[in-house]
Amino acid sequence: MKILVPVKRAIDYNVKVRVKSDQSGVDLANTKMAINPFCEIAVEEAVRLKEQGVATEIVAVSIGDKACQEQIRTALALGADRGLHIETEQSLESLQVAKLLQKVVEAEQPQLVILGKQSIDSDNNQTGQMLAALCGLPQGTFASKVEINGDKVNVTREVDGGLQTVALALPAVVTTDLRLNEPRYASLPNIMKAKRKPLDVKAAADFGVELTSKVKLLKVEAPAQRQGGVKVADVAELVAKLKNEAKVI
Amino acid sequence: MAILVYVEHDNAHLKAENLKLVDAATKMGSELHLLVAGYQCQDVAQQAATLAGVSKVLVADDAAYQHQLAENIGELVTELGRDYSHILAAATTTGKNFMPRVAALLDVAQISDIINVESADTFVRPIYAGNAIATVQSEDAIKVITVRTSAFDAVEQSGSAALEAISLNKANNLSAFVGAELTKSERPELTAARVVISGGRGMQNGDNFKLLEGIADKLGAAIGASRAAVDAGFVPNDMQVGQTGKIVAPELYIAVGISGAIQHLAGMKDSKVIVAINKDEEAPIFQIADYGLVGDLFQILPELEASL
Structure with missing residues (x-):
């Protein structure tokens, strides 16, 4: 079975975010970028399915400017077989990304598409679900367990009340949650090998998809800072403050 | 419209x-x-x-x-x-x-x-x-x-x-429900509770979360956890408060043994009153807590339960 894994280049999760003083966005100049953590989990899951003999080929795709080829190489170093870069300088919204990925799904005909549930920059949590809807496919979002079972995949999902398991007819779309797996580190030999794996480049403009969103970003601000309060000496003082000062108990 | x-x-x-x-x-x-x-x-x-x-x-x-x-x-x-x-x-x-x-x-x-x-x-x-x-x-x-x-x-x-x-049947063969393991609790739901008390890695293991239960019962609180506590297997994922877990904004949030990673703060920093209990006085959680208590949670929690 072929697995398609879309990956996103995003700010490294350890970097402290700074909002630009002109409120136009977040300052990403000279910032460390990385593969979005949830996308990394998606790559790892695909690689494990290949190691189990379930998957035969893993295609990693990323959409963005030339720099996102770094993240495709990361996916190749982790075990993906080939890469596809859909190049655009434009910053895209989830719906536009999903429409481009729909074209990739039509061309590649994967049995499974595994994506991160959200990216840690825009925090939208939309692309996988939108892609599934556009392709008319079922979805297993926020997955903590993925089991291929003949022509179906059973996905255990992290939901608000606990866990839910659904059976999806293949082909299907899965989005990853944190506890699906712990991604491996790419070994140096595999990083070297990844440089020789095939990586196709296509222009986003050639896909016949409208790339402009109807949602405009008006401004980006830093959140209101919460002021720290006081240290109390002991439990008695804490309880007294909560009763008499904060009046919450 | x-x-x-x-x-x-x-x-x-x-x-x-x-x-x-x-x-x-x-x-x-x-x-x-x-x-x-x-x-x-x-x-x-x-x-x-x-x-x-x-x-x-x-x-x-x-x-x-x-x-x-x-x-x-x-x-x-x-x-x-x-x-x-x-x-x-x-x-x-x-x-x-x-x-x-x-x-x-x-x-x-x-x-x-x-x-x-x-x-x-x-x-x-x-x-x-x-x-x-x-x-x-x-x-x-x-x-x-x-x-x-x-x-x-x-x-x-x-x-x-x-x-x-409305009679619109949209049944399809794409997906089917197999089962659910839902946490049963007499306590209020995390996202709806007036008071939330959460434990972090400092709780050391899942059994120690019992120390939070007595306090939760007295305050009518829901019990939450940091991602560190969930990832360490202390408690199930549906208790996680944070960026990728539940976002809560109760009147009172009590963070116990939680250092205050950005990931966790994203899920609770809009709470009205925040209390932090941690043995490390440099823990970042104290920078946003209204009331901080530095000390050993294994001594503090029983004392707190007794004084409520």
């Missing part, structure tokens, strides 16, 4: 989130219709009809909707939603699951997790785990929106809207 609001429920009870969801909807327009989709969910529909400001409750009662699977609920809401200016759902795992399908099928953007309504087309939402706040304006004909309910106030349950049965 009217606003369609998707009601969150378990076929028997109306979840508390809906009261806040309706508050967000009233800030976008005046005519509100609710959709209760489920199976044998008439009680929910009756409860939903009492929400203030609602003029009509659509009830799609069909076995196909029992587990609110994204594939058929997505189709249902898409078909009903075409005649509305806004479609809203809570940013719960249910809303997050099916709403992007609705947006894609309607060929419009989705605006996720809004925390404020500036006007009928302009909304405020956190990005970068709440480290930046974006204001966005939508020119789409239908605005598909998920709402972070903790940022809104509950409406009164003083209304009496009319019920209207």
Whole structure:
């Protein structure tokens, strides 16, 4: 079975975010970028399915400017077989990304598409679900367990009340949650090998998809800072403050 | 045009989130219709009809909707939603699951997790785990929106809207419900509780979470956990408070043995009063806590329980 894994280049999760003083966005100049953590989990899951003999080929795709080829190489170093870069300088919204990925799904005909549930920059949590809807496919979002079972995949999902398991007819779309797996580190030999794996480049403009969103970003601000309060000496003082000062108990 | 609001429920009870969801909807327009989709969910529909400001409750009662699977609920809401200016759902795992399908099928953007309504087309939402706040304006004909309910106030349950049965069966063979392991608890739900007490890695193991239970019982609190405690296997994932877990904003949040990673703060920093109990006086949680108590939680917790 072929697995398609879309990956996103995003700010490294350890970097402290700074909002630009002109409120136009977040300052990403000279910032460390990385593969979005949830996308990394998606790559790892695909690689494990290949190691189990379930998957035969893993295609990693990323959409963005030339720099996102770094993240495709990361996916190749982790075990993906080939890469596809859909190049655009434009910053895209989830719906536009999903429409481009729909074209990739039509061309590649994967049995499974595994994506991160959200990216840690825009925090939208939309692309996988939108892609599934556009392709008319079922979805297993926020997955903590993925089991291929003949022509179906059973996905255990992290939901608000606990866990839910659904059976999806293949082909299907899965989005990853944190506890699906712990991604491996790419070994140096595999990083070297990844440089020789095939990586196709296509222009986003050639896909016949409208790339402009109807949602405009008006401004980006830093959140209101919460002021720290006081240290109390002991439990008695804490309880007294909560009763008499904060009046919450 | 009217606003369609998707009601969150378990076929028997109306979840508390809906009261806040309706508050967000009233800030976008005046005519509100609710959709209760489920199976044998008439009680929910009756409860939903009492929400203030609602003029009509659509009830799609069909076995196909029992587990609110994204594939058929997505189709249902898409078909009903075409005649509305806004479609809203809570940013719960249910809303997050099916709403992007609705947006894609309607060929419009989705605006996720809004925390404020500036006007009928302009909304405020956190990005970068709440480290930046974006204001966005939508020119789409239908605005598909998920709402972070903790940022809104509950409406009164003083209304009496009319019920209207919808017979649209969107059953399909794409997906099927297999099973669920839901945490059973007598305590309030995390996202609806007035008081939340959470434990972190400092709790050392799952058994020690019992130390929180006595306090939770006395305060009527829900019990949460940091991602570190969940990843370490102390407690199940549905207790996680944080960027990728539940976002809470109770009147009182007590963080015990939690250092205060950005990831966790993103899930609780809008709480009205924050108490931090930690043995490390340099822990970042103290920078945002209203009341900090430095010390050994294994001594402090029994003492706190006894003094409540």
